[in-house]
Amino acid sequence: MSGAALFIAVFLACAVEAVEATTIVLAAGTTRDWRSALTGLGCGILVLAVVVGALGPAVSAIPLGGLRLVVGGLLLIFGLQWLRKAILRASGHKALHDEAQAYLDEVAAAKGAVSVRRGAVRDWYAFTLSFKGVVLEGLEVAFIALTFGGNQHNIPLAAVAAVSAILVVAAAGIAVRAPLARVPENTLKFVVGVMLTSFGMFWGAEGAHAHWPGNDAALLVLIPVVLVFSLGLVRLFRRTVTAPSTQPQTSPVVTP
Amino acid sequence: MNLVLGKLKAFFAFWYDFVVGDDWRVAAAVVIALAITYGVSQSSVSSWWIMPVAVAAVLWFSVRRVVRRAS
Numbered sequence: 001m002s003g004a005a006l007f008i009a010v011f012l013a014c015a016v017e018a019v020e021a022t023t024i025v026l027a028a029g030t031t032r033d034w035r036s037a038l039t040g041l042g043c044g045i046l047v048l049a050v051v052v053g054a055l056g057p058a059v060s061a062i063p064l065g066g067l068r069l070v071v072g073g074l075l076l077i078f079g080l081q082w083l084r085k086a087i088l089r090a091s092g093h094k095a096l097h098d099e100a101q102a103y104l105d106e107v108a109a110a111k112g113a114v115s116v117r118r119g120a121v122r123d124w125y126a127f128t129l130s131f132k133g134v135v136l137e138g139l140e141v142a143f144i145a146l147t148f149g150g151n152q153h154n155i156p157l158a159a160v161a162a163v164s165a166i167l168v169v170a171a172a173g174i175a176v177r178a179p180l181a182r183v184p185e186n187t188l189k190f191v192v193g194v195m196l197t198s199f200g201m202f203w204g205a206e207g208a209h210a211h212w213p214g215n216d217a218a219l220l221v222l223i224p225v226v227l228v229f230s231l232g233l234v235r236l237f238r239r240t241v242t243a244p245s246t247q248p249q250t251s252p253v254v255t256p
Numbered sequence: 257m258n259l260v261l262g263k264l265k266a267f268f269a270f271w272y273d274f275v276v277g278d279d280w281r282v283a284a285a286v287v288i289a290l291a292i293t294y295g296v297s298q299s300s301v302s303s304w305w306i307m308p309v310a311v312a313a314v315l316w317f318s319v320r321r322v323v324r325r326a327s
Contacts, residue, residue: 076311084318
């Protein structure tokens, strides 16, 4: 796996999570109190930095075989969950993730909450909303960056990719001061699901002492095969839904 | 005591959700597939194909399960 592929995989995965975290921080800031929301953001980043600082050296110290088995397995479980949801969304069996709607939901909840001051934090609700959003979304970012970086013995490059994605998304969020609804998030999630599944499968099997034909070049076959298979499932299950009906195509579950 | 238990429960629930997600069968299938791969790789038989086959089967079953439940 080249440095460019590592960078792209981590950047895309982290960008998707960063979009969701940005939506939450924006909702907390615009409807409640910017200072408290930004304090929550700062504290969240601090917690994540401690987690990465503690786990980074630990991940680097694990022997490569064991690391690939455990991390490959975990990445594969992650990837399959992402991919499964992406297939269900694309085939109309799960509502598409809509940042504009997610933002409106957060805003509605934030407007109804009581404002409480705690210590230096003017609005505890805005602080905790922002803090939780950043930590929960950020944990996945940290996990993906550490595992990809650890497997390729290049945690610094993975960290640069993760931080770049966060900075680009945060800058876009600050610039528009609105949910990043124009980011093709569902497509990105599909692509990331394919990549996590492919890399997880590759590393997991290697960790279990399997030898891929062509070694690393096998990834160049695995990724397109997983993509084509997933698109096939989208087509298969979309057709299954619409086949019995003679009415114009309508999806029973999709929320536009 | 109840407060501590509640916090512990929430802690483990968070990590379970974070790692396993909403379909534990997927996680179980991945672990089983990796174990089979390891077992087969100890013999002279090639084992690289087990994970792709397992992933294809798991994904298909998992998606089909949700689709069937929804329809």
